[in-house]
Amino acid sequence: MHRVAAQLGVTKMALYRYVPGKAELVALMVEAAIGPYPPVKVRHGGWREQLEEWAGQLFDVFRQHPWALDATVGPRIMGPAELSWLERAVSALDGTGLSGAERMDAAALLVGHVRGITQQARATGPAGNPEAQLGALLGNLMQAHGERFPALTAALTSAAQSHGQDQAWEFGLQRILDGLAALIDRRVR
Template identity: 40%
Template sequence: MAAKGDEGGDLVRSMDLLWGMADRPSRGPRPRLSVEQITRTAVEIADAEGLGAVSMQRIAATFGFTTMSLYRYVPGKADLVALMVDMAIGERPDLDAVPDGWRDRLAEWARQCLRIFTRRPWLLEATSGHRVMGPNELGWMDAALAILAAAGFTPVEQHDAFLLVVGHVRSVAQYTSGADRLRVDEWSVAVGERLTRHADHFPAVVAAIQGGGYAKAADEPLEFGLRCLLGGLEKLLAQDSVDTSPFGRERPEY
């Protein structure tokens, strides 16, 4: 195990765990658990009760082990969460059945990604910020970048487009999947009376609600955003690649 504060060592340790290259415990009794068993149990707890319910103590108790003995397999909570994410996300999406066309393929990629976040909302918290990624998560990224690369986007554009699509998926998942959020109809009832009293102050909100803007199917925000994002990317791709500026296509235009 890396010394405290040795970030490089911690990174290597986490990568080895994620990629199945970590050494087995060399001291103590013969291992009776595996990293996969521990990770699967943690995922099951998170699926049922949320990420906050996952702890090394809780998992150790499930197997009848002491908490300290669990650290022989997984050095810490951050490492465990990284393992959970990669297991929960699963292998890269199969897009072979999607008709040719980068827009259709990328849209299907986004739909499958949203289904995972919707099924496992705790992944939103677990995948925030800079962190170590495992082979499954990198496989999802690779699949999206491959679509964009084949379409003709530059490496910089591929990266930025990927962030745009992922950000949209996460935003929709956050809005539609939060267990602590009110349902749309409940929200409408809760604020309806106040809006009626103060309609003059919030005319656009009132008009949107009365017009059915908040009574949409759960997948509609995703599809609307995809049409906007992919349409914009398609327009960018169609622009004349000849640029008279010395910076070429990499120069942003506003």
């Protein structure tokens, strides 16, 4: 609060006229940064396509505002803009046979994947490719100790054959959606 007040050129106590505390200030910052979920004029595609689009848009928001990764962890104050993102994910699963709790859990699972991949990208820098960097870091270790770790050596060799292409985003997203599809199929029968 002190740092924000100093940047605004007011006293810390003056800032408290507008926000009661740090949690509320962070919530306002998140609201301003992420904004509401973009309006959907016409629902296109089924639940899967809608969630793919939603996850991609959330990924873009976190890449544009990496500080929001830390600001949006755990129980906290949420505003209407942030809630609109959750509403969109949960409503994409309307009519699937999933319970409300399961739809919420599905949204949380997708958010976890988006967060994890965004955090990896943040750790490797703007031009980073986490899989290529991991392969490079482990390459020397596997040359020296590969016989002790045959499964890991084989996996890294296979990854190197894909030229270090980062597939974690798409692989994880599709496996989550495949799992939801299997659950939805069981409910429909």
